[in-house]
Protein backbone atom coordinates (compact mmCIF):
# COMPACT_ATOMS: atom_id res chain seq x y z
CA UNK A 1 0.00 0.00 0.00
CA UNK A 2 2.75 2.46 1.01
CA UNK A 3 4.70 1.57 -2.10
CA UNK A 4 1.86 2.27 -4.52
CA UNK A 5 1.09 5.49 -2.64
CA UNK A 6 4.70 6.59 -3.05
CA UNK A 7 4.59 5.80 -6.76
CA UNK A 8 1.39 7.82 -7.17
CA UNK A 9 3.01 10.92 -5.67
CA UNK A 10 6.07 10.36 -7.88
CA UNK A 11 3.94 10.66 -11.04
CA UNK A 12 4.34 13.83 -13.11
CA UNK A 13 2.23 16.67 -11.75
CA UNK A 14 -0.06 16.73 -14.84
CA UNK A 15 -1.03 13.14 -14.16
CA UNK A 16 -1.89 13.82 -10.49
CA UNK A 17 -3.59 17.10 -11.34
CA UNK A 18 -6.32 15.23 -13.26
CA UNK A 19 -7.86 14.51 -9.87
CA UNK A 20 -7.72 18.03 -8.44
CA UNK A 21 -10.98 19.50 -7.23
CA UNK A 22 -12.01 22.33 -4.93
CA UNK A 23 -15.12 20.40 -3.94
CA UNK A 24 -14.44 18.71 -0.62
CA UNK A 25 -17.30 16.28 -1.35
CA UNK A 26 -15.67 14.95 -4.53
CA UNK A 27 -15.22 11.17 -4.11
CA UNK A 28 -11.73 11.29 -5.63
CA UNK A 29 -9.65 14.33 -4.91
CA UNK A 30 -5.98 15.20 -5.17
CA UNK A 31 -4.69 18.36 -3.57
CA UNK A 32 -2.25 20.24 -1.41
CA UNK A 33 -2.81 21.30 2.20
CA UNK A 34 -6.59 20.78 2.77
CA UNK A 35 -8.14 23.02 0.18
CA UNK A 36 -5.41 24.98 -1.56
CA UNK A 37 -7.92 27.48 -2.96
CA UNK A 38 -9.28 28.40 0.47
CA UNK A 39 -6.53 27.82 2.99
CA UNK A 40 -4.88 31.07 4.08
CA UNK A 41 -1.78 29.17 5.18
CA UNK A 42 -0.93 26.01 3.29
CA UNK A 43 0.15 22.85 5.03
CA UNK A 44 3.21 20.97 3.78
CA UNK A 45 1.16 18.10 2.47
CA UNK A 46 -0.18 16.55 -0.72
CA UNK A 47 -3.05 14.11 -0.49
CA UNK A 48 -5.16 11.76 -2.49
CA UNK A 49 -8.60 11.28 -0.99
CA UNK A 50 -10.53 8.21 -2.06
CA UNK A 51 -14.08 7.73 -0.83
CA UNK A 52 -14.83 4.06 -0.36
CA UNK A 53 -18.20 2.52 0.36
CA UNK A 54 -19.64 -0.89 1.09
CA UNK A 55 -19.93 -1.42 -2.68
CA UNK A 56 -16.29 -0.81 -3.54
CA UNK A 57 -16.69 -2.14 -7.07
CA UNK A 58 -18.93 0.84 -7.79
CA UNK A 59 -16.34 3.47 -6.87
CA UNK A 60 -13.01 1.89 -7.84
CA UNK A 61 -13.38 2.66 -11.58
CA UNK A 62 -13.26 6.38 -10.71
CA UNK A 63 -9.93 6.02 -8.88
CA UNK A 64 -6.65 6.93 -10.60
CA UNK A 65 -5.62 4.43 -13.28
CA UNK A 66 -1.93 5.13 -12.67
CA UNK A 67 0.11 3.52 -11.26
CA UNK A 68 -1.53 0.56 -12.97
CA UNK A 69 -1.80 -1.52 -9.79
CA UNK A 70 -3.26 1.31 -7.66
CA UNK A 71 -6.90 0.25 -7.91
CA UNK A 72 -6.19 -3.37 -7.06
CA UNK A 73 -3.80 -2.70 -4.18
CA UNK A 74 -5.82 0.10 -2.64
CA UNK A 75 -9.15 -1.70 -2.85
CA UNK A 76 -7.65 -4.78 -1.14
CA UNK A 77 -6.25 -2.52 1.56
CA UNK A 78 -9.61 -0.73 1.96
CA UNK A 79 -11.40 -4.07 2.43
CA UNK A 80 -8.93 -5.24 5.09
CA UNK A 81 -9.16 -1.98 6.96
CA UNK A 82 -12.95 -2.23 6.92
CA UNK A 83 -12.79 -5.71 8.41
CA UNK A 84 -10.47 -4.48 11.14
CA UNK A 85 -12.82 -1.58 11.89
CA UNK A 86 -15.72 -4.02 12.23
CA UNK A 87 -13.86 -6.25 14.64
CA UNK A 88 -12.61 -3.35 16.74
CA UNK A 89 -16.11 -1.93 16.96
CA UNK A 90 -17.46 -5.28 18.05
CA UNK A 91 -14.91 -5.39 20.86
CA UNK A 92 -15.49 -1.77 21.83
CA UNK A 93 -19.27 -2.19 22.02
CA UNK A 94 -18.76 -5.17 24.28
CA UNK A 95 -16.44 -3.11 26.45
CA UNK A 96 -19.01 -0.34 26.70
CA UNK A 97 -21.64 -2.83 27.80
CA UNK A 98 -23.77 -2.32 24.69
CA UNK A 99 -25.26 -5.68 23.88
CA UNK A 100 -27.96 -7.43 21.85
CA UNK A 101 -30.22 -5.04 19.92
CA UNK A 102 -28.13 -1.91 20.40
CA UNK A 103 -24.91 -3.64 19.38
CA UNK A 104 -26.49 -5.41 16.41
CA UNK A 105 -27.94 -2.15 15.09
CA UNK A 106 -24.65 -0.37 15.52
CA UNK A 107 -22.66 -3.11 13.78
CA UNK A 108 -25.12 -3.12 10.89
CA UNK A 109 -24.51 0.63 10.59
CA UNK A 110 -20.76 0.02 10.68
CA UNK A 111 -21.13 -2.51 7.85
CA UNK A 112 -22.99 0.03 5.76
CA UNK A 113 -20.83 2.84 7.08
CA UNK A 114 -18.65 5.44 5.46
CA UNK A 115 -14.98 4.92 4.75
CA UNK A 116 -12.51 7.36 3.35
CA UNK A 117 -8.89 6.71 2.54
CA UNK A 118 -6.66 9.70 2.96
CA UNK A 119 -3.35 8.95 1.28
CA UNK A 120 -0.87 11.57 2.49
CA UNK A 121 2.53 12.63 1.22
CA UNK A 122 4.58 15.06 3.30
CA UNK A 123 7.50 16.12 1.11
CA UNK A 124 10.87 16.94 2.70
CA UNK A 125 10.81 20.60 3.68
CA UNK A 126 13.82 22.94 3.71
CA UNK A 127 12.41 24.86 6.72
CA UNK A 128 10.57 22.19 8.72
CA UNK A 129 10.20 24.34 11.85
CA UNK A 130 8.20 26.95 9.98
CA UNK A 131 5.38 24.70 8.90
CA UNK A 132 3.36 21.60 9.68
CA UNK A 133 2.30 18.69 7.52
CA UNK A 134 -1.09 18.74 9.23
CA UNK A 135 -2.21 21.12 11.97
CA UNK A 136 -3.61 19.77 15.23
CA UNK A 137 -6.93 18.08 14.56
CA UNK A 138 -9.03 15.13 15.56
CA UNK A 139 -10.64 12.84 13.00
CA UNK A 140 -14.42 13.12 12.77
CA UNK A 141 -15.56 9.51 12.43
CA UNK A 142 -15.49 6.53 14.77
CA UNK A 143 -12.05 4.99 14.26
CA UNK A 144 -9.12 5.86 12.02
CA UNK A 145 -6.77 3.08 11.03
CA UNK A 146 -3.45 4.68 10.19
CA UNK A 147 -0.56 3.17 8.28
CA UNK A 148 2.68 5.15 8.31
CA UNK A 149 6.07 4.53 6.78
CA UNK A 150 9.26 4.56 8.85
CA UNK A 151 9.70 8.34 8.80
CA UNK A 152 8.84 10.22 12.01
CA UNK A 153 6.13 12.86 11.84
CA UNK A 154 2.95 11.91 13.68
CA UNK A 155 2.57 13.51 17.11
CA UNK A 156 -0.25 13.14 19.61
CA UNK A 157 -1.21 15.52 22.38
CA UNK A 158 -0.53 14.01 25.75
CA UNK A 159 -0.26 15.69 29.15
CA UNK A 160 0.11 19.17 27.63
CA UNK A 161 2.90 18.20 25.27
CA UNK A 162 3.26 16.74 21.82
CA UNK A 163 4.45 13.16 21.87
CA UNK A 164 6.08 11.64 18.81
CA UNK A 165 4.58 8.33 17.71
CA UNK A 166 7.57 6.28 16.64
CA UNK A 167 6.64 4.24 13.60
CA UNK A 168 6.98 0.54 14.41
CA UNK A 169 7.51 -1.80 11.47
CA UNK A 170 4.39 -3.83 10.72
CA UNK A 171 2.14 -1.82 13.01
CA UNK A 172 -1.02 0.18 12.54
CA UNK A 173 -2.13 3.11 14.67
CA UNK A 174 -5.84 3.23 15.56
CA UNK A 175 -7.20 6.58 16.65
CA UNK A 176 -10.53 7.36 18.28
CA UNK A 177 -12.59 9.88 16.29
CA UNK A 178 -15.09 12.55 17.36
CA UNK A 179 -18.20 10.52 16.58
CA UNK A 180 -17.05 7.68 18.79
CA UNK A 181 -16.49 10.14 21.63
CA UNK A 182 -20.07 11.36 21.18
CA UNK A 183 -21.57 7.91 20.81
CA UNK A 184 -19.75 6.68 23.92
CA UNK A 185 -20.95 9.78 25.81
CA UNK A 186 -17.33 10.68 26.51
CA UNK A 187 -16.08 7.28 27.64
CA UNK A 188 -13.74 7.25 24.68
CA UNK A 189 -12.03 10.52 23.83
CA UNK A 190 -11.08 11.59 20.35
CA UNK A 191 -7.41 12.08 19.76
CA UNK A 192 -5.79 15.40 18.97
CA UNK A 193 -2.87 14.83 16.61
CA UNK A 194 -0.70 16.67 14.13
CA UNK A 195 2.04 15.93 11.61
CA UNK A 196 5.48 17.51 11.57
CA UNK A 197 7.75 17.50 8.55
CA UNK A 198 11.51 17.13 8.24
CA UNK A 199 14.20 18.36 5.90
CA UNK A 200 15.68 14.97 5.02
CA UNK A 201 12.97 12.62 3.77
CA UNK A 202 9.42 12.66 2.46
CA UNK A 203 6.88 10.78 4.54
CA UNK A 204 3.89 8.72 3.40
CA UNK A 205 0.86 7.79 5.48
CA UNK A 206 -2.54 6.28 4.74
CA UNK A 207 -5.43 7.10 7.06
CA UNK A 208 -8.57 5.02 6.67
CA UNK A 209 -11.37 6.94 8.34
CA UNK A 210 -14.35 4.81 9.34
CA UNK A 211 -17.75 5.99 10.44
CA UNK A 212 -21.46 5.38 10.14
CA UNK A 213 -23.57 6.08 7.05
CA UNK A 214 -23.57 9.85 6.34
CA UNK A 215 -27.27 10.29 7.00
CA UNK A 216 -27.16 8.49 10.36
CA UNK A 217 -27.70 10.82 13.32
CA UNK A 218 -25.02 10.30 15.96
CA UNK A 219 -25.53 10.94 19.63
CA UNK A 220 -24.78 9.20 22.91
CA UNK A 221 -25.94 5.58 23.04
CA UNK A 222 -29.08 5.37 25.23
CA UNK A 223 -27.40 2.56 27.20
CA UNK A 224 -24.69 4.99 28.33
CA UNK A 225 -26.90 7.83 29.48
CA UNK A 226 -28.83 8.13 32.71
CA UNK A 227 -30.12 11.10 34.67
CA UNK A 228 -27.92 10.65 37.70
CA UNK A 229 -24.36 9.57 37.08
CA UNK A 230 -24.09 9.79 33.30
CA UNK A 231 -25.94 12.80 31.94
CA UNK A 232 -25.98 13.25 28.19
CA UNK A 233 -22.78 15.12 27.24
CA UNK A 234 -23.23 15.66 23.48
CA UNK A 235 -25.88 16.91 21.09
CA UNK A 236 -26.95 14.76 18.16
CA UNK A 237 -25.13 15.42 14.93
CA UNK A 238 -24.68 13.93 11.48
CA UNK A 239 -21.92 13.72 8.91
CA UNK A 240 -23.63 15.99 6.38
CA UNK A 241 -23.72 18.83 8.95
CA UNK A 242 -20.06 18.26 9.65
CA UNK A 243 -19.23 18.55 5.94
CA UNK A 244 -21.23 21.78 5.73
CA UNK A 245 -19.19 23.11 8.62
CA UNK A 246 -15.94 22.08 6.91
CA UNK A 247 -16.82 23.89 3.70
CA UNK A 248 -17.75 27.03 5.63
CA UNK A 249 -15.32 29.72 6.76
CA UNK A 250 -15.36 28.41 10.35
CA UNK A 251 -14.38 24.97 9.20
CA UNK A 252 -10.80 25.83 8.35
CA UNK A 253 -8.18 23.95 10.30
CA UNK A 254 -6.96 25.83 13.31
CA UNK A 255 -4.87 25.22 16.36
CA UNK A 256 -7.20 23.85 18.99
CA UNK A 257 -6.88 24.95 22.60
CA UNK A 258 -4.82 22.56 24.66
CA UNK A 259 -7.76 21.51 26.79
CA UNK A 260 -9.12 19.55 23.82
CA UNK A 261 -6.63 16.89 24.53
CA UNK A 262 -5.57 13.64 23.13
CA UNK A 263 -6.57 10.54 24.99
CA UNK A 264 -6.25 7.26 23.32
CA UNK A 265 -3.89 5.82 20.93
CA UNK A 266 -3.54 2.22 20.18
CA UNK A 267 -0.93 0.74 17.96
CA UNK A 268 -1.67 -2.72 16.75
CA UNK A 269 0.64 -5.34 15.39
CA UNK A 270 -0.96 -7.46 12.69
CA UNK A 271 -0.45 -10.70 14.58
CA UNK A 272 -2.93 -11.27 17.37
CA UNK A 273 -4.37 -7.80 17.13
CA UNK A 274 -8.03 -8.66 17.38
CA UNK A 275 -7.49 -11.00 20.28
CA UNK A 276 -5.60 -8.32 22.11
CA UNK A 277 -8.13 -5.62 21.43
CA UNK A 278 -11.04 -7.78 22.47
CA UNK A 279 -9.36 -8.95 25.62
CA UNK A 280 -8.36 -5.53 26.69
CA UNK A 281 -11.52 -3.72 25.83
CA UNK A 282 -13.60 -6.05 27.94
CA UNK A 283 -13.16 -4.02 31.08
CA UNK A 284 -15.50 -1.04 30.82
CA UNK A 285 -13.99 1.00 33.67
CA UNK A 286 -11.46 2.91 31.67
CA UNK A 287 -10.81 2.05 28.05
CA UNK A 288 -7.37 3.63 28.39
CA UNK A 289 -6.31 1.11 30.98
CA UNK A 290 -7.46 -1.69 28.79
CA UNK A 291 -5.47 -0.54 25.86
CA UNK A 292 -2.43 0.05 28.03
CA UNK A 293 -2.41 -3.46 29.33
CA UNK A 294 -2.20 -4.68 25.77
CA UNK A 295 1.44 -3.91 26.00
CA UNK A 296 1.99 -6.24 28.88
CA UNK A 297 0.48 -9.08 26.90
CA UNK A 298 2.83 -8.23 24.05
CA UNK A 299 0.10 -8.41 21.47
CA UNK A 300 -0.11 -4.73 21.00
CA UNK A 301 2.75 -2.36 21.26
CA UNK A 302 2.07 1.09 22.56
CA UNK A 303 -0.52 3.15 24.23
CA UNK A 304 -0.64 6.81 25.13
CA UNK A 305 -3.30 7.96 27.52
CA UNK A 306 -3.93 11.44 28.83
CA UNK A 307 -6.21 10.45 31.67
CA UNK A 308 -3.23 9.56 33.83
CA UNK A 309 -4.39 6.08 34.75
CA UNK A 310 -1.27 4.29 33.50
CA UNK A 311 -0.92 0.57 32.89
CA UNK A 312 -2.56 -1.65 35.45
CA UNK A 313 -0.80 -4.69 36.81
Ligand SMILES: O=C(O)CCC(=O)C(=O)O
Pocket residue numbers: 118120134139146148153154193195204205206207
Ligand atom coordinates in the same frame (compact mmCIF):
# COMPACT_ATOMS: atom_id res chain seq x y z
O1 LIG B 1 0.16 11.20 8.64
C1 LIG B 1 -0.26 10.89 9.73
O2 LIG B 1 0.39 10.21 10.52
C2 LIG B 1 -1.62 11.35 10.19
C3 LIG B 1 -2.55 11.68 9.07
C4 LIG B 1 -3.83 12.20 9.58
O3 LIG B 1 -3.94 12.59 10.72
C5 LIG B 1 -5.02 12.27 8.72
O4 LIG B 1 -4.92 11.97 7.51
O5 LIG B 1 -6.10 12.62 9.25
Ligand SMILES: [Fe+2]
Pocket residue numbers: 137138139193207
Ligand atom coordinates in the same frame (compact mmCIF):
# COMPACT_ATOMS: atom_id res chain seq x y z
FE1 LIG C 1 -5.97 12.82 11.32
